[in-house]
Structure formats: C-alpha cells, structure tokens
Amino acid sequence: MPSGEVSGRIEVHELIKRFGPVLAVDRLSFTVEPGRVTGFLGPNGAGKTTTLRVLLGLVTPTAGSATIGGRRYQDLPSPQRQVGALLEASSFHPGRTGRDHLRVLAETAGVAASRVDEVLNIVGLTAHARRRAGGFSMGMRQRLGLAAALLGDPRVLVLDEPANGLDPEGIRWMRGFLRTLAGEGRTILIASHVLSEVEQTVDDVVIIARGRLVRASSLAELAATAGRTVHVVSPNRDALLAALAGAGLAAQPAEDDPRGLRGPSVPAGEGPGGQRGRSGPAEEGPDSQRGPAGAVLVEGATPAEVGKVAFAAGVELHELRRAELSLEETFLRLVADEPARRAA
Amino acid sequence: MIGRQLIALRAEWLKVRTTRMWWILLLVMVGYVGFTAAFIAFAFAALPQAAAGPVAPSLDDRTILLAIYTLGLPLGYVFPVVLGVLSITTEYRYQTLTPTFLGEPRRGLVLNAKLLVSFVIGLAAGVLALGASVGAAAPVIALTGHAAKLDDPLIWRSLAQACLGMALWAGIGVGLGALLRNQVAAVVVIIVFSQLVEPLARFGLNAWSATRDIAEYLPGAAADAMAGASLYNIGATAPQLLQWWQGGLVLAGYAALFCLLGGRITLRRDVT
Numbered sequence: 293m294p295s296g297e298v299s300g301r302i303e304v305h306e307l308i309k310r311f312g313p314v315l316a317v318d319r320l321s322f323t324v325e326p327g328r329v330t331g332f333l334g335p336n337g338a339g340k341t342t343t344l345r346v347l348l349g350l351v352t353p354t355a356g357s358a359t360i361g362g363r364r365y366q367d368l369p370s371p372q373r374q375v376g377a378l379l380e381a382s383s384f385h386p387g388r389t390g391r392d393h394l395r396v397l398a399e400t401a402g403v404a405a406s407r408v409d410e411v412l413n414i415v416g417l418t419a420h421a422r423r424r425a426g427g428f429s430m431g432m433r434q435r436l437g438l439a440a441a442l443l444g445d446p447r448v449l450v451l452d453e454p455a456n457g458l459d460p461e462g463i464r465w466m467r468g469f470l471r472t473l474a475g476e477g478r479t480i481l482i483a484s485h486v487l488s489e490v491e492q493t494v495d496d497v498v499i500i501a502r503g504r505l506v507r508a509s510s511l512a513e514l515a516a517t518a519g520r521t522v523h524v525v526s527p528n529r530d531a532l533l534a535a536l537a538g539a540g541l542a543a544q545p546a547e548d549d550p551r552g553l554r555g556p557s558v559p560a561g562e563g564p565g566g567q568r569g570r571s572g573p574a575e576e577g578p579d580s581q582r583g584p585a586g587a588v589l590v591e592g593a594t595p596a597e598v599g600k601v602a603f604a605a606g607v608e609l610h611e612l613r614r615a616e617l618s619l620e621e622t623f624l625r626l627v628a629d630e631p632a633r634r635a636a
Numbered sequence: 637m638i639g640r641q642l643i644a645l646r647a648e649w650l651k652v653r654t655t656r657m658w659w660i661l662l663l664v665m666v667g668y669v670g671f672t673a674a675f676i677a678f679a680f681a682a683l684p685q686a687a688a689g690p691v692a693p694s695l696d697d698r699t700i701l702l703a704i705y706t707l708g709l710p711l712g713y714v715f716p717v718v719l720g721v722l723s724i725t726t727e728y729r730y731q732t733l734t735p736t737f738l739g740e741p742r743r744g745l746v747l748n749a750k751l752l753v754s755f756v757i758g759l760a761a762g763v764l765a766l767g768a769s770v771g772a773a774a775p776v777i778a779l780t781g782h783a784a785k786l787d788d789p790l791i792w793r794s795l796a797q798a799c800l801g802m803a804l805w806a807g808i809g810v811g812l813g814a815l816l817r818n819q820v821a822a823v824v825v826i827i828v829f830s831q832l833v834e835p836l837a838r839f840g841l842n843a844w845s846a847t848r849d850i851a852e853y854l855p856g857a858a859a860d861a862m863a864g865a866s867l868y869n870i871g872a873t874a875p876q877l878l879q880w881w882q883g884g885l886v887l888a889g890y891a892a893l894f895c896l897l898g899g900r901i902t903l904r905r906d907v908t
Contacts, residue, residue, distance in 0.1 A: 311906075342908075349741040350734060351906040366741035377738055383731045385655060392654035399647040400739030440735060 299361040300326035300447045300479035307356035316342040318503035331494035332483040339503040340483040372401035375448045376441035381433040386426025401444045411439040430457030448479040467493045487623040501627040518622040522590040525611035529586040535605035546587040644749035665715040670772035673707045677773040681780035695782040706863035708765030709798040713805045716758035720809020723750045725819035758806025762799030794864040801862035804887035811894020858886035
C-alpha cells in the first residue's frame with residue numbers, strides 16, 4: 293500500500309461541464325472505491341475524457357465537483373505521488389528521449405531519478421528508453437504514458453483507453469498488472485468505449501452516455517442483467533407489447549436491428565470495431581441470429597415470466613428464449629437507450 | 637510554495653536541456669550576427685572613400701563604433717524572443733501541457749519557472765550575440781586602419797546593458813507564447829512585427845516631431861536605448877533614445893504585461 297495522507301476514493305458529485313453550447317457532462321455523480329478496478333465506460337463523446345480531465349484539474353467544471361480523497365486534484369499536496377494519470381499517449385516532445393521525458397516528470401513529481409529506470413523496467417521499455425520518443429510505436433507510446441503515470445507510486449491510477457495500441461500480449465500484461473495494483477489496495481479507474489476490452493479486468497462499471505450516468509454497479513450485477521433478457525417472437529406483436537406493458541415488464545420491438553442490440557438513433561460505426569478499427573469479441577455473434585418481424589426483447593425477466601404473460605393474454609408465440617446477450621451487447625443497449633429516454 | 641517553485645524551475649531547466657532547439661537557434665544566431673556585423677563594419681570602413689562628404693559617418697566616431705559593437709541586440713533579439721515563445725507553444729503543440737499541469741497544477745508556478753529559465757537563456761543568448769558582433773566587427777575595424785577602442789569602458793557597459801536587453805526580450809517571448817499559444821501564429825507575429833511593423837512605425841513616427849516621443853517607447857527603440865546606440869540614430873535628424881534604464885523598464889513592462897495577460901487569461905483555460 294503506497295503511503296500518503298489521502299484516501300483513494302474518487303467522488304464525482306453533480307458534475308456539469310459545458311463547452312459553449314455543448315453539454316459534455318450533465319449532472320454526473322458516481323464514486324470509485326479503492327482496492328477495485330473500475331471501468332468508466334461510454335461511447336465516444338459520452339463525456340468520459342472531460343470527466344477525467346475535470347478530476348485531474350485540467351478542465352474547470354461548470355458546476356459540481358470531482359475529488360480524490362475529498363480534495364480537488366489541484367489541492368493535493370504532491371499530486372503526482374497520490375494520483376497517476378494516463379490521458380493521451382502522445383503527450384511528449386518528440387525530440388526528447390523516452391527516458392528524458394520521464395526525468396522531467398520525475399523532477400516535478402519529486403521522486404528520485406532511479407525511479408525512472410524502475411518504471412521503464414515495469415512497462416518493459418528499458419531497451420528503447422534512450423531513443424527519441426517521436427519514433428515510438430503506438431504501443432511504446434502507451435507504455436511510456438503508463439510509466440509516467442506510475443512514477444510517483446500513486447495510490448490512485450486514472451487511465452484513459454490504456455489498451456490503445458497495445459498488442460494482445462501487452463493487453464494481457466496490462467490486465468494482470470492492473471489487477472495486482474488493485475490487490476495492493478489502490479484505486480484503478482480505466483476509461484474505455486468498449487466493454488469487452490476491460491471486461492476481464494474490472495470489478496465495477498460506471499457507464500455513461502451523453503454526459504449522463506446510465507449505470508453504476510458491479511460487473512457481476514451487469515452480467516446478471518445480461519442474463520435476464522428474453523427474446524420473444526409473436527405474429528401479433530402489438531398485442532404482446534401491450535400485454536407485457538400491462539404486466540409491468542420493460543419490452544421493446546427488436547426488428548429495427550437484427551440482433552436487437554441498439555436503438556435506432558445510434559449511427560452506424562459507433563458499435564464495437566466501428567470507430568478506430570478496434571476489434572473485440574463482441575463481434576462474434578453470427579448474423580444468422582437475425583430476428584423475424586415481430587421480435588421483442590424483454591429486459592429483467594425470465595422466459596417463464598414472459599410466457600405466462602403471453603398465455604394469460606392469449607397472444608400466440610413463435611419463439612421464446614433467453615436473448616443470451618453478451619455483456620458488450622448489454623452495454624450497447626444501455627448506452628443506446630439513453631437518447632430514447634431523454635426524448636420521452 | 638517556494639519549494640514547489642524551485643521544483644518547477646528545475647523541471648523547466650531540464651526540459652530545455654533535453655531538447656536540441658535552443659542550441660540550434662543560438663548557433664544560427666551567432667553565425668548570422670557575426671557575419672552581418674562584420675559586413676556592416678566593412679561597409680562603414682569603405683564608406684568614406686565612396687562618399688566623402690563633410691558629415692559622412694566614420695568609424696572614428698564613438699557612437700558609430702558603439703552601434704556596430706552592440707549590433708548583436710538589434711540583429712539577434714528575435715532569437716531569445718523565439719526561445720521564450722517556444723517554451724510555451726511547444727507544450728501546446730505536443731500536448732505536453734497535460735503532463736506539465738498534472739505535475740504542477742498551480743499554473744502560475746509553471747509560468748514563473750518558464751519566465752525565469754527563459755530570462756537566463758536570454759542572458760546567455762545576449763553574451764553570445766554581443767560576443768559575435770564585437771568578435772566579428774572589431775577585427776574588421778582594426779584591419780581597415782581604425783581604432784577598435786576595446787579598452788573604452790563605455791563600450792563594455794553598453795555591451796552588458798545590451799545583454800540584459802536580450803534577457804528581457806526572452807521574457808517578452810514567454811508572454812507572447814502564453815498569449816498566443818499557437819506556435820506558427822506566434823512566430824509569424826514576431827517576424828511581421830520585428831521586420832515590418834516596428835521598422836516602419838519607427839520610421840514613420842520619427843518623421844514628425846509630435847510623434848517622435850511615441851517612437852521611443854516601441855520595444856525595438858527601447859532595446860536600442862539599452863545598448864545606448866542605434867544605427868537608426870545616425871545622421872542629422874537622429875531620433876532620440878531613452879536612457880538605458882528607461883529602455884529596460886519599457887522592455888520589462890512589455891514582458892510583464894504579456895505574461896500577466898497570458899497567465900490570467902489564456903493559461904487558465906481548459907486543457908483538453
């Protein structure tokens with residue numbers, strides 16, 4: 293456990309950030325506990341990076357607060373020794389060597405120069421440390437950024453898309469490393485727009501969309517939600533929907549999207565693998581799962597409950613099964629539902 | 637607070653030492669100043685034969701000698717300005733402002749540190765630039781049969797004042813960088829102002845006696861005052877210069893104004 297006077301709990305309270313006409317963060321509140329890895333998830337433009345930058349004192353909030361151990365980042369006595377952050381991977385002068393970049397940061401952090409070589413070793417960059425950082429590959433830049441975050445041996449780590457540019461082996465290493473750090477009682481917050489990227493690492497999730505909190509829970513609870521979605525097909529869909537609504541079950545037609553994953557308002561390309569050529573296991577679902585017209589998805593219910601409602605209402609059913617949504621699909625549904633809810 | 641300021645200073649100093657731009661620029665400056673000073677000295681040495689009038693400026697005139705020896709300041713001042721500007725704009729350009737402000741969230745301390753480090757580099761640039769102008773001009777003057785007068789204490793005092801002027805120019809650069817943030821914009825502003833706007837303004841304002849006093853307060857004129865001589869004030873209608881310390885105060889005033897505005901306004905903005 294690293295020493296220090298502040299606890300590692302991150303608290304975001306009623307945070308609002310407006311950039312001109314754009315409301316980037318909209319009354320966002322959540323907490324991140326020490327000793328756990330928390331995934332901070334949302335599509336691109338959801339407000340994740342803005343929230344992190346407010347938390348780190350780089351952006352002034354319009355209203356509300358974001359604190360670490362009850363203090364604003366800029367009020368921490370020696371911030372880099374309490375909080376390590378990785379925001380953009382390429383925040384270095386290209387003419388400076390990787391090692392010199394860290395030496396400059398070590399100077400401000402007030403840590404010994406020997407710590408530079410330690411963190412270079414931890415992230416596996418020792419062999420390239422004396423090369424100019426401008427020639428680094430994306431993966432090496434990412435490792436350099438992580439090395440910078442680790443310099444002060446901080447009890448809180450804030451990482452924005454840390455797996456960016458890492459090869460599969462690097463990603464696996466990062467997972468293990470972050471788990472170890474959390475095991476030491478540190479607070480780890482990782483932002484990502486792909487749940488599958490952090491699914492094997494995180495204990496908790498904070499999901500936001502369009503600047504608002506959508507879900508804050510443990511990953512296990514999210515998985516339980518995923519397991520409780522029912523796919524049901526009826527030739528008389530409207531009657532089915534009415535019956536389900538009457539029984540108080542959250543149901544929605546699934547025909548607009550073949551897999552019933554997204555609301556109609558999410559543009560193509562926002563999904564996994566769409567934006568930056570990222571690939572993830574979420575894409576593995578076969579296209580043959582295309583639902584027929586009349587398909588309905590029911591959240592938070594079992595097939596038995598849905599079947600009972602349909603039977604009682606006398607609605608004919610052609611299919612009734614668990615939707616077997618992956619975590620990623622559940623996540624996408626959560627962030628896609630948000631605009632519909634706002635419009636309502 | 638003092639401890640954190642010292643840490644910020646050491647970090648800024650390390651930033652300069654771990655990049656190459658500063659010594660490349662200083663090397664270019666020394667070459668440019670040395671060559672031009674030698675050329676101008678030679679032109680003055682050759683002048684009497686070409687146009688031997690009664691008021692022809694002569695290298696035997698101490699004011700002219702002084703103006704040539706201190707050429708390092710008017711020729712070289714753009715370099716400390718650019719170095720000062722770069723200390724801020726490179727941070728915007730390479731997004732290193734993020735790690736810089738993560739390391740020291742009190743942004744004023746970072747600006748102070750950059751100002752002080754740039755001031756010291758400006759002093760060093762002054763020593764190099766004035767060394768280049770004296771070192772190149774004095775042999776030319778001696779070889780063309782004039783007295784180099786390097787034993788004149790007034791010349792050395794002027795050289796020292798000019799060095800201080802170079803350091804103050806570096807401070808103006810830091811302020812400009814903080815205000816403008818964009819590297820290309822800042823460099824364009826410096827070049828257009830120093831090569832076009834100010835020379836024209838000095839020329840124009842000096843044309844009327846009513847506006848002549850204003851010209852003294854232009855930064856280039858104030859810097860010339862620090863050197864105690866200027867090639868502008870040779871001839872019958874020589875414009876006046878301020879006292880050297882007045883010139884220093886004017887330059888320091890520009891630096892303080894720009895840094896204050898930059899620190900209060902632009903540097904406080906969100907780093908995204």
